[in-house]
Amino acid sequence: MPDSARYLLHRPEILNALRRGEAAIDRVMVGSGRLYPAGRLLVEPDSPNTQIFRLRKGWVGRLRTLEDGRSQFILIFLPGDLFAVKSLFVTHSPDAIQALSEVLVEQVDHRTLREAYERDADLATRCMWQVIEEERRLHNWVVGLGRGSADERLALLLIDFRGRLILSGTLPPGALAYDLPMTQEQIGDHLGISNVHVNRVLRAFREDGLVTMRGRRVTIGDLDALVRIAAPLLDISERERPEFVGPRDAEPFTEGKGGADDGR
16 A cells, blocks of 8 residues: 555655654564454453554444444544554543454554654654544544534545545545445444435435445445535545545535535
């Protein structure tokens, strides 16, 4: 997978440090790759966690489940992501981390990574960048959950997954179809809407020729239209990257179809 393509909004002067840090993590995690089946909990909720992971293949979600059974997928990790990096600093994880598909992950004990982190400034920079990237995604998602309509949230989700898969080298540039190993219920648990509402929005997208979802295969029929819907929720890095919005001329984005819909 490309080493620099997924570093959104990085300062140019730290690019080489990020690349060297990626190589240092390669050395720390060499030979640790393991396959896990879909559904496996890599981190138990409300429990000690000693491992930091890097995802090589597949999809992983950070999940919090309330006592009454309601669930929220907080973040979705795709190939190239480090996750559970906070285990360098905290003893317990309040959330579960679950494989959404069969996954290949590398992992390292927090003590081993801590020693490398303290010796190698470039490795530390790469770890910190991952935490900053998670913060960027979380900020975007808070805005989407708080102010975005259901249409805008789902359009953003589909665009975000496509762009990140292209950036990681999992999809070729320009690809308009990918496998999404999440059920409609899990998508709803990420979007903050019901399964019924997810189905309703997907049906409208299909009827308008924007997106079809058969089984777990997403095919984007009209990327420009999907981008116009998601535009209010796209941050500056996504608006400027063809992996997310496709090749664009200089025309400004127009408002999406959202508005005051509370998404439920």
